[in-house]
Amino acid sequence: MFVNYTDRLAxxxxTLHVDDIPPDIRRLARVNMMDGIGVIVAGQAFLEHESDFRLKNYISLQSGAGQSTALGFNQSLSMQNAGFVNGSLSEVLDWQDTTMPARLHSGxxxxxxxLAAGEWxxxxxxDILKAMVVGYEVGARVGVAMQPSHWYEGFQAxxxxxxxxxxxxVGSLMGFNTSQMSSVLGVAGFIAAIxxxxxxxxxxxxxxVHGGMAAQAGIQAALxxxxxxxxxxxxxxxPRKHGFMxxxxxxxxxxxxxxxxxxxWKSRDCSQKLYPVxxxxxxxxxxxxxxVNKYAINPEQVEKILVTSYSDTLHFVGTHYTSVDSTYIDAHLSLPYAVAVAISDKEYGWRQQxxxxINDPVVHELASKVKVDVDKTMDQTYPMDWPVRVEITLKDGSVFSQRLDKVxxxxxRPMTDDELVFKFMGNTTGLIGEENSKRVQEMLMEIENVDTVNEILELLIPMN
Known part of the structure; x- marks a missing residue:
């Protein structure tokens, strides 16, 4: 007998009520919204710093009623276009959250x-809190049901x-009933980007852009x-079952x-990133x-670096070397580059991208000394743990190494509230000022007490 599992999920x-949501899931909704906004704003600041105007040029080619805000640009666009712009910005620095079992950047x-539908x-x-919970939980459940096969088929979730x-x-924000919610899941599966x-x-x-396409298609599906x-x-x-899954x-x-x-709650496994890589x-x-900070290691002292980790590390990012002709997208998917610039600068933020x-040839020369090896035993605890061992050998023969399992x-080992607040303030203060950043952070951490999300968005207007 055919069972409609989508209807059950819908x-x-x-019918979910905010009072039915466990405290830790509510907390995740708050910090994920805070982290997501911070990453979007930082993405725009980075593009401005790099004189990368492609997204801005795209906005200028669009038309539509001003319903929602494109963060950082301080422009009011249609819901779909605002969702597209902000979703694309969230992916610029690769600093977004991740629900690892679903292989999904949920936020x-x-x-x-x-943000776009809520502002409209x-x-x-x-209502914002509940919508966040619904979106993250649905995405996590569909992802867990399809992964890792979806990934190995070449799709990016x-x-x-x-x-x-x-x-x-968005369906949650629009008050969809069970039938409408079931349809919106099916429609999204029908129109989603490949x-x-x-x-x-x-x-x-x-x-x-795949982050922007997800937001845009989600809004369009609800409409x-x-x-x-x-x-x-x-x-x-x-009989053919030619649905999305x-x-x-x-x-x-x-x-x-x-x-x-x-x-x-599958969304319970969502965590945030410490660095933009x-x-x-x-x-x-x-x-x-x-x-390097503990032992005061300088780049000119380094003979070689060996990174040992689980299999996916070598396969996806371990052999991706860079040059002065590379871009920031190359850089944040290159383990050798990231390790080399971390040794050189003794810090890692968006300026390292x-x-x-990237135009400094010395960094790439150091990156050529980075080699990645696999320890199959580390695969046993991945993806819940991300075990890694780094060994730095100096030219005088000194060797410094350290292993960390719970990265x-x-x-x-998710980031704490204090760590996430520090990240948010660092990502937003330069654009909207310390006072507004602090106020937005406080409102997001107590979002149940906010009258409308518009009050938050009004504080996210750039200073200049």
Whole structure:
């Protein structure tokens, strides 16, 4: 007998009350919104610093009623375009959150979609909180049901599954009933972008756009359903089952999208990034910085660097070397570059990805000394832990090494509130000022008490 698991998931999300959400899941919704806004603002500041006007040029070509704000640009666009711009900005620095079991940057689609639709509807703080929970949980559940097969088929879940999470979040803000919520998931699966690995891992400038496409498609899906459009379940219909999950993943488990609803929160595994680099590089950078600062290691002393970690590290980022011709997109997916610049600068922020820094040939020469090896035993605790060992050998024969299993930001060691507030303030103060940054941070951490999300967005206007 055919079971519609999408309907089951939709019914739970459509009838969810904010009082039913566990305290730790509420906390995640707050900090994910704060982190997401900070990363968006930092992305715009970085593009401005780099004189990268491609996204700004795209905005100038668009038309549509001013309904929602493109952060950093201080421009009012249509909901879909604002979601697109903010979602793309969230991916610029690769500093976004990650639900690792789903292989999904959840906030890249959901946060911009919630901001855009929430501003348009003047949504209350409690409604924003619930929409965040709905979007993150739906995205996580669909992702866990399809991964890692979806990934190995060449899809990037941030653009594909991210659209489904974003659609659910906007549907929540629009008060969709069970039938509408089920349709919005199906519609999002029908119109989602085919985000692919080549577009992400080969240095193309289009890479950040898959976050924007997820937000845009999520908003569009909700507007289509509000207009009366319908769609079938994500798992597909008998006999061919040509729905989103079946055609986009060779191996998938449709039952898991509705199993344990209300008790087993898949979004609980979402965590945030300590540094603006690819997720697999965070641990190597963290350990490298601890070593060079503890032992006062200077780059000219270094003979070689060996990084040992789990298999995905070598496969996706371990052999990606850079040159003065590389871009910031190359840089934040290159483990050798990240380790080298961490040794040279003894810090890692978005300035380490600037073209000025990339243009220094000395950094790439040091990066050529970085080699990555695999310890298969480290695969056993990944992805909940991100174990890594860094060994730095100096020219005088001295060797300094350190291992870290619970890297800051991995699911088993998430960033603390204090760490996330520090990150947010660093990402926003330069653009909107310390006073406004502090006020926004306080409002986001107590979002249930905010009358409308518009009050927050008004404080995010750039100083200049």
């Amino acid at each position: 019914d739970f999300m459509a 890249s689609g959901t946060v911009p979609a919630v 509807r003047k949504s209350s703080g409690p 941030t653009g594909t599954i991210g659209a489904i999470g974003a659609a659910a979040a 985000s692919n690995g080549d577009g992400v891992f080969h240095g193309f400038s289009i890479k950040p 289509l359903v509000a207009s009366g459009f319908e769609a079938g379940p994500l798992e597909g219909l008998e 079946n055609i986009a993943s060779e191996i998938y488990d449709p039952e898991s999208i509705s199993n344990g609803l209300g008790t087993d 690819g997720l697999l590089i965070i641990g190597p950078v963290q350990v490298t910085l601890e070593l 600037s073209q000025q820094r 800051t930001g991995c699911p088993s």
